[in-house]
Amino acid sequence: GGRDANALQDDGRIAVWNGELTAFRDSLRWCCDTQNYPEWAYWREGGSLKSSCVNGSDLIPPAFDDDEIKVIALSATMTVDRSFEYWANETGLAPDETAVLDSPFDLPSLMEIDVVDLGLQVMSPGYADAVARVCRKYARENGGATLVLLSSRRLLTAVSAYLKMNAEKDRLNILVQGDLPRTDLLELFKENERSVLVGMASFREGIDVPGEALTQVIIDRIPFPHPDDPVGEARAKLEGRENFVKVVLPGAKMQLRQAAGRLIRTGADRGRVVILDGRIVTRPDWKILNSLPAVPVKKYRLVGARK
CATH class of the missing domain: 1.20.5 (Single alpha-helices involved in coiled-coils or other helix-helix interfaces)
Known part of the structure; x- marks a missing residue:
């Protein structure tokens, strides 16, 4: 047996x-x-x-073929320039009815946007140092309560090292993605208002920190995909010359709105979004500001940046 x-x-x-x-x-x-x-x-x-x-528009619709299935899709960031066209193209789902609602909050009185032109290309030798110095200046001035969203691991390493090096002098508590599990980082961030949380793209979504614990969000640049991203490369091949206008730019606008959306979580919140990318101003044809909340905008340029 x-x-x-x-x-x-x-x-x-x-x-x-x-x-x-x-x-x-x-x-x-x-x-x-x-x-x-x-x-x-x-x-x-x-x-x-x-x-x-590369594109889900052929794969997603068959999942909703059943006439009995009714779908209601809700999000604070589904539209780009108040249009559902990008979402419909990406999902392959043509909405029967749409509604765009304004924010329930009086955003112009609750927040402002600072645009800082670093005067440097991303691959310039001094770029990471410039980002780190501007992040430190804003975090120190705000007394912490700052979420820093960076577009690469290289920047995460450089900026977090610089902030940690000056943390004692600035009386700031520096928390970095990867040092601890995400939930632990968020708990520590909420507990200490003099904290700076440094993270990457995944921290653009799902972070809900209302009140005084988060009053400033710093975004290093317009979140265009990395040029060597294999999925992005294939999509560019698929779309041809329309790729930037049809896919890349709307996607970046949506992600930028998601990042900025970490700031105002209740009608009592106050704060500032800082974007370290002068192209928001120097490329008006991209209409990046149009896709962000209509709030006061201040523009700055970093002096003494090395080209």
Whole structure:
């Protein structure tokens, strides 16, 4: 009897192992056979081969084919320039009815936007240092209660190191994404109003810190995708010359609004959004400010920046 049980157990293990190997073989074959490019992107990341759908507009609608399914989609950041066109194009879902509602808060009296032109390209040698110095100035001036959102791990490392180096002098508590689990970081941030929380793109969403614990959000630049992003590269190939206007710019506007939305969470909140990207002003054709709350805007330029 015992031998039969062991044999069954072994058979089960072999079946699982066989299933895993088959799945591995199919995935490897899919990634190596790149015939679905550019609808799908394929790339190597470390020791892995990866693949991702580039546009969900063909995959999402079949999930809602059933006439019995009624969908109500709600978000503070679904529209771009008060239009659902970008959302509809990305999801493939054509809305039957739409409504755009204004904020319930009197935002012009609750917040302002500072635009700081660093006078430097992202890849300039002094760029990270300039971002770090401006972040420190604003965090110190605000007495903490600041969320810093950065677009790369390189900047996260440089800015957090600079803030930590001056933390004792500035009497600031510096919390950095990756040092602790996200929930722990948020708890510490809420507990100490002299805190600065430094994070990356994932911190643009799902952070709800009302009141005096968060009165300033600093965003290092318009959140355009990294030029080497394999999914973005494939999408550019797919869309051609319309890619920037149809995909890249609306996506960046939506993400910028999500980031700015961390600031005012209740009608009693006050604060400032600081964006370290002069293109918001120097590229009026992009209409970035139009996609942000209509609040007072102050413009600054960093003096002495090295080109």
